[in-house]
Amino acid sequence: MVPAVSALLALALAGLALSLAARWQGGAGALARWPSLDFDVDALCLALAAHLGVVGLLATLLAWAGLFSAGAWRSRAR
Amino acid sequence: MTAAAVWPWRSPPPDDAEPPAPSSTRERLVLAATLAVLVVGVGLRSPSIRAPLAGRDQGTYVLRAQLTLRTGALGWTDRALAEAARARESHPDAPGPRDILGLYPRHEEPWRQGNYESPYRPGAYLAERDAGRVVPQFFHLHPTLLAVAGAVAGPGRTGWMMIWIGALGLGCFACVARRLWPARDGPWSVLALALLAASPLAIWTARTPLSEGAMALFEIAALLAALRLRDAGDEQREPWRIALFLGFAAFVRGNALIVLPVILAATWLRPRGEDTSRAWAWAPALVLAALLGTVVLHALTTYPYLHDELLRRVAERVPGLEPTPAALMGLTAAGAGLWVVLDRAFARLPEGARAALVRASVPAMVLGTFAAFGLWAALRAGAPDLSVRPFSRLDAAPILIGAPMLVAAGLGLVVLAWTWRPTPRAVWLVALASLVPVTALLYAPRELPTLGFFYYGRYLVPELLPAAILASTAALAAVHGWIHPRRPRLAQALVGALALGLVGVVAAPLIQSPQLRLREYEPASAAVDWLAARIPEDAVLIAGGEGWHHDHTHNQIGGALALARGAQVLPYRTREDAWITAWELLVAGPERSGEPRPPVYLLVNEAAHQTTRKSDGARLALVDDQLWSPFRAERVELLELFVDALTPVGDQLPTRVARHELRMALIRLEVDEDALARIERVRFEGDTCLRADADLELRFEADPARHRHLALSVAGLGDSRLARALPQMHVEVDGQRLRAEPPKGVRGRHRATLGPLPLPEAHGEGPRTLRLRMPELEPGLLIDDPACPYGRVDELRLLPRERGALDRLAALEDGVTAVSIAPRDDLGHPPKPATWVRGRSLSRYRAGTEPEPEIRGRSMVLAAGEALDFAAIDLPLDGAGETHPLLVLVTLTRTSTGEGAQLVLEERSAEGEPTLLATLDIPAQRPRTFIADPLAWRPTNERARIRVRVVDPNQAGGEVELRDVALFVDAPGIPSALERH
Known part of the structure; x- marks a missing residue:
C-alpha cells in the first residue's frame, strides 16, 4: 500500500471509528439502555457524511499536488 | 485531519443524564420498518454498475479515478503531442511534427492560450497543446472519492464507493424523514424512505458512478443538520455543519456554483441579535469560502469544463469578452465582496423586517416552484415537435418521478405554504428549500440536445426527487391529519391505501421489469483488459477508423486505454490521417532522431455495418486490412464486444434492453524495409515555392506498374499558422484534380502532408505534371518570408498499391486472433459471434x-x-x-x-x-x-x-x-x- 493512500486510509478508518464511538452515546453503554431507541442516529449519519467529504477533499488536494499514487511518491522521493 | 474534522460531532451525553424512556411499540415497529427498507434500498443499489468505457459521464468519472490511482494526479501529459512540439522546435522544416500536432487544431483566441487550446477527447480537454497538457472534465471530489475506494479495495472496485454513498444517502434521508415525522406520529418517515429506496431513477443513479449521488448525500445531510437546528439543536455547531455540507457539495457538481449564491442570499435574513451564536454569524462565510475555493481550484485545474458549462454562452453573447481563469476567479471574488456588503446592509434591517421576509419566502418559493413547472409546460406546449430536440430536463419528471407523486407533491407544497411559518432561526431550512424552485427554474428551459432515460433523468435526483417525495408524504400526512379527528378509520383506510398506492406506483416497475436493474455494459472491462494485455506500455495507438462506430472505438475504448492504462492514443479520422501519423512515428521521426521505432498500432473500427451472408448464415464483420506502403501488419487481433444496456427512451421508463456490438481490429504496424526502399521519394530542384497567384508546376517520373499513390509534404512553415490552410491546396496531376480532404462536414485537420492520393492513370509516355496552387489567405496565416510566404514543396512520395494483411497472417500460426466477449448472462438471447472478412x-x-x-x-x-x-x-x-x-x-x-x-x-x-x-x-x-x-x-x-x-x-x-x-x-x-x- 502506498504512503499517500495508506495515510488516507488510516485517517479514514480513524475518523470512522471515532465517529462511531463518539456518536453511539457511550458505545457499549447504549446496549445497556435497550429497549430505548433514542440513539443519536442522525448525528452518526452526519458524521459519516462529513467524513466522506473530508476524505474526498483530502484526496483531491493530494491529487492536485500529484501525490495520490505510489509512483508519484517514489518519483518525488528520487 | 479526518479525525479532527469529525471531532465536533463528539457530544457524549452528560453523566447525569436520565436514561431515556423505553420506546413504544409503534416506535419500535417504525424503526424495524425503517431498517428493513434501508436494507432493501441498499440491496437494490448493489452491485454498482462499473462503467469502464469512456465517452459518457459515468465512464469519465471512473476512468478519472483510475487515472488518479495510476498517476497520482488529476490530469496528464500527452507524450506524443509534447514530443511532436519538441521535434517541431528542433526541426522546424520537418512536416511530420506539424502533422501530429495538427490532429488537434488549436483555437487562436488569446484568452485560450495555455487555458483551453483545443478539444481533446470525451472527458478531457487540451489546456496547452504543445505541452500536451491535458485536463479532465468535471469537478474533482466525486472522482477522487472513487479513487479512494479503488485505493482501498483495488482499482477495479471503485464502485464500492457508490454503494457506500447510496447507503449513507438513504440513511441521512431516513433521519430527515424521522425529524419531519417522528415515529410517534405514524409511519410517515417509512413511507418517505420507501419512496426513495424503491425509485428506479434513484436506484439507477445510485448504482451508476455519476456525481448526482454524492451531491444528493451532501444536500440531504445539510437538510438534516438544518432540521436539528430547528429542533433546538446545538446552535454552536449545527450552522457550521450545514455550511460544511454545502461546502462539500460545492466541490461535487458545477450547478453548485449557480445554486449556492441563492442559498447565500437567503442567509442574509439570519438572526443577528446578541443572543445568536458565532456560528450563526459566520457559517455563511464558510459556504462563501467553499464557493471561492471551488472556483479557484477548478479554474486552475479544469478550466475548460467551467468554460463550456458556465461561460460559453456568456462569452458568446458579450463580444470581446475574454473569460480567462483569472477573470473567473476575479469575478467570483467580486461577487463575494458584494455578498459581504449586502450582508452588512441586511444586518441593519429591523429584526421584524427580516422575519417578515423569511415568512414571505415560503409562499414565494411555492409559487416559484409552480411557476417553474408552468414555464416548463408553456415551453413544452410551444415546442413544434416533442420528439425532437431541444428537450427540457423537467421532461423527465412526469415519467421518472411519476404523475401521481407530482400531483401529491403539488398538494404538499400547498400544505407547506399554508402551514409553515418559519422564523429567522429557520433561515437555513428556508435557504435549502430555495433549492427546489431555483433548480426547477434552471431545468425548465428546453436546451437538452437529447432525452434518454435514465441518463438524462438523473438531474432530478439530488434536489427535485427528494423534494417531491417529502412534499407528497407531507400531503398524505396532512390529509390524514384533517380526516383523522372526525373519521379515524376512514383516515387510516383512505390514506393507507393512497400511501400503498404511491409506493406501488413507484416500486411496481422493479417487479414488472426487473431488467431495470440490469448491470449495464458488464463485460466491457474484460474487453479493455484484453486489449491492454496486447499493447506494450510505450505503444502508440492510432484509434478510430471510418466505420459506423469509429467514435466508439476512439472515444470509449481508446479513452479507457488512455486514462486507465496510460496508452498514448492518437485519433484515426481517415485512412489518410492514420498513414500520415504512422509515417511520422515509424519512418520520419526515427530517421531524424536515430531512435528505435516505437510500437505503433492501429485500433480500427469495423469498416461498415455488419451483414448476414445468405449462403451459410454467417454474420460478416468487415475489416479493411489494406495498408499503404511501407507499412504491413505484424499481427492482427480482432475483437468483438457484446454489451447489454437499457434502451434509452424519452417518454417512458427504459424497460427494454438493447444489445450493443462493437467490433474492432488491433493491428500492430511494422515497416516493411523492402517496401520502404521501393517508395520513390522525389525532391525537386529549383523554385518549389507555393503561390496563390500562380500554379507551381513540377514534373516527375512515375512507373505505372509500381506507383499507384502519391503523398506530398510541405516545408518551411516556420512559426506560421499555414498548416491550417494546406489541406485546401489545389492539387492536379496531368490536369486531373485530386482532393486531399473528405467532403465538408468532417472536422478538418491542420497538416503539412497531403495524401496518399490515388495517382491518376497515365495516358501517354513521359513525365507527369503536378500543379499546385494555394488559396488566397489572410496575411496572418502566411510565413514571414516574402520570397516564399506559402511554403515550399518538401517531398513527393510515390507509393505502390495497397496490400492486405489478413490472409497472410491468418495462414500463420498465431498470426490472427479473433475473440467475441459477451456477458455471462445472455438474457435468453445467445450472442452469435461474427466472422471477419476483408473488404473496403x-x-x-x-x-x-x-x-x-x-x-x-x-x-x-x-x-x-x-x-x-x-x-x-x-x-x-x-x-x-x-x-x-x-x-x-x-x-x-x-x-x-x-x-x-x-x-x-x-x-x-x-x-x-x-x-x-x-x-x-x-x-x-x-x-x-x-x-x-x-x-x-x-x-x-x-x-x-x-x-x-x-x-x-x-x-x-x-x-x-x-x-x-x-x-x-x-x-x-x-x-x-x-x-x-
Whole structure:
C-alpha cells in the first residue's frame, strides 16, 4: 500500500471509528439502555457524511499536488 | 485531519443524564420498518454498475479515478503531442511534427492560450497543446472519492464507493424523514424512505458512478443538520455543519456554483441579535469560502469544463469578452465582496423586517416552484415537435418521478405554504428549500440536445426527487391529519391505501421489469483488459477508423486505454490521417532522431455495418486490412464486444434492453524495409515555392506498374499558422484534380502532408505534371518570408498499391486472433459471434468524391438524376494476386424518392467509361435507415472506381442520403471465438 493512500486510509478508518464511538452515546453503554431507541442516529449519519467529504477533499488536494499514487511518491522521493 | 474534522460531532451525553424512556411499540415497529427498507434500498443499489468505457459521464468519472490511482494526479501529459512540439522546435522544416500536432487544431483566441487550446477527447480537454497538457472534465471530489475506494479495495472496485454513498444517502434521508415525522406520529418517515429506496431513477443513479449521488448525500445531510437546528439543536455547531455540507457539495457538481449564491442570499435574513451564536454569524462565510475555493481550484485545474458549462454562452453573447481563469476567479471574488456588503446592509434591517421576509419566502418559493413547472409546460406546449430536440430536463419528471407523486407533491407544497411559518432561526431550512424552485427554474428551459432515460433523468435526483417525495408524504400526512379527528378509520383506510398506492406506483416497475436493474455494459472491462494485455506500455495507438462506430472505438475504448492504462492514443479520422501519423512515428521521426521505432498500432473500427451472408448464415464483420506502403501488419487481433444496456427512451421508463456490438481490429504496424526502399521519394530542384497567384508546376517520373499513390509534404512553415490552410491546396496531376480532404462536414485537420492520393492513370509516355496552387489567405496565416510566404514543396512520395494483411497472417500460426466477449448472462438471447472478412468501404470519409457531395449527418446527399464518383480504390487480392468475389452492401439513411426509383452501381474504367455493376430498388419516401440485401459482384480489375447514380422515373426532386457502399470479400473468413465474462 502506498504512503499517500495508506495515510488516507488510516485517517479514514480513524475518523470512522471515532465517529462511531463518539456518536453511539457511550458505545457499549447504549446496549445497556435497550429497549430505548433514542440513539443519536442522525448525528452518526452526519458524521459519516462529513467524513466522506473530508476524505474526498483530502484526496483531491493530494491529487492536485500529484501525490495520490505510489509512483508519484517514489518519483518525488528520487 | 479526518479525525479532527469529525471531532465536533463528539457530544457524549452528560453523566447525569436520565436514561431515556423505553420506546413504544409503534416506535419500535417504525424503526424495524425503517431498517428493513434501508436494507432493501441498499440491496437494490448493489452491485454498482462499473462503467469502464469512456465517452459518457459515468465512464469519465471512473476512468478519472483510475487515472488518479495510476498517476497520482488529476490530469496528464500527452507524450506524443509534447514530443511532436519538441521535434517541431528542433526541426522546424520537418512536416511530420506539424502533422501530429495538427490532429488537434488549436483555437487562436488569446484568452485560450495555455487555458483551453483545443478539444481533446470525451472527458478531457487540451489546456496547452504543445505541452500536451491535458485536463479532465468535471469537478474533482466525486472522482477522487472513487479513487479512494479503488485505493482501498483495488482499482477495479471503485464502485464500492457508490454503494457506500447510496447507503449513507438513504440513511441521512431516513433521519430527515424521522425529524419531519417522528415515529410517534405514524409511519410517515417509512413511507418517505420507501419512496426513495424503491425509485428506479434513484436506484439507477445510485448504482451508476455519476456525481448526482454524492451531491444528493451532501444536500440531504445539510437538510438534516438544518432540521436539528430547528429542533433546538446545538446552535454552536449545527450552522457550521450545514455550511460544511454545502461546502462539500460545492466541490461535487458545477450547478453548485449557480445554486449556492441563492442559498447565500437567503442567509442574509439570519438572526443577528446578541443572543445568536458565532456560528450563526459566520457559517455563511464558510459556504462563501467553499464557493471561492471551488472556483479557484477548478479554474486552475479544469478550466475548460467551467468554460463550456458556465461561460460559453456568456462569452458568446458579450463580444470581446475574454473569460480567462483569472477573470473567473476575479469575478467570483467580486461577487463575494458584494455578498459581504449586502450582508452588512441586511444586518441593519429591523429584526421584524427580516422575519417578515423569511415568512414571505415560503409562499414565494411555492409559487416559484409552480411557476417553474408552468414555464416548463408553456415551453413544452410551444415546442413544434416533442420528439425532437431541444428537450427540457423537467421532461423527465412526469415519467421518472411519476404523475401521481407530482400531483401529491403539488398538494404538499400547498400544505407547506399554508402551514409553515418559519422564523429567522429557520433561515437555513428556508435557504435549502430555495433549492427546489431555483433548480426547477434552471431545468425548465428546453436546451437538452437529447432525452434518454435514465441518463438524462438523473438531474432530478439530488434536489427535485427528494423534494417531491417529502412534499407528497407531507400531503398524505396532512390529509390524514384533517380526516383523522372526525373519521379515524376512514383516515387510516383512505390514506393507507393512497400511501400503498404511491409506493406501488413507484416500486411496481422493479417487479414488472426487473431488467431495470440490469448491470449495464458488464463485460466491457474484460474487453479493455484484453486489449491492454496486447499493447506494450510505450505503444502508440492510432484509434478510430471510418466505420459506423469509429467514435466508439476512439472515444470509449481508446479513452479507457488512455486514462486507465496510460496508452498514448492518437485519433484515426481517415485512412489518410492514420498513414500520415504512422509515417511520422515509424519512418520520419526515427530517421531524424536515430531512435528505435516505437510500437505503433492501429485500433480500427469495423469498416461498415455488419451483414448476414445468405449462403451459410454467417454474420460478416468487415475489416479493411489494406495498408499503404511501407507499412504491413505484424499481427492482427480482432475483437468483438457484446454489451447489454437499457434502451434509452424519452417518454417512458427504459424497460427494454438493447444489445450493443462493437467490433474492432488491433493491428500492430511494422515497416516493411523492402517496401520502404521501393517508395520513390522525389525532391525537386529549383523554385518549389507555393503561390496563390500562380500554379507551381513540377514534373516527375512515375512507373505505372509500381506507383499507384502519391503523398506530398510541405516545408518551411516556420512559426506560421499555414498548416491550417494546406489541406485546401489545389492539387492536379496531368490536369486531373485530386482532393486531399473528405467532403465538408468532417472536422478538418491542420497538416503539412497531403495524401496518399490515388495517382491518376497515365495516358501517354513521359513525365507527369503536378500543379499546385494555394488559396488566397489572410496575411496572418502566411510565413514571414516574402520570397516564399506559402511554403515550399518538401517531398513527393510515390507509393505502390495497397496490400492486405489478413490472409497472410491468418495462414500463420498465431498470426490472427479473433475473440467475441459477451456477458455471462445472455438474457435468453445467445450472442452469435461474427466472422471477419476483408473488404473496403466508401463513405463520407473518402477524399476525392466528385462532385463534392453535401454532407447531411453522416451521409452524402445524392439527388435523383445525379451521380457520385468515388476515387479509385485498390481491391483486396488473394494470395495469387487475383481479385475476390465481393458482396456489395449499400446503406441509405433516408430516401425521398418515389415509387420505382433505383440506385445504379457502376464501375468506371480509367477513361471514365461506366460498366453496370448492379441496380437496387430504393424504398420510396423512407424516413429511416435502409440496408439493402448484399449484391454479388465479381470484379475484373484490381482497382475499382465506383459510381453511384439514382434514377427516379416517377418523381422529380427526390434524393437519397447514402451512408456507405461496403465491399465484403465473399470468402470463408475468420470466425470469432466466444468468451463469456
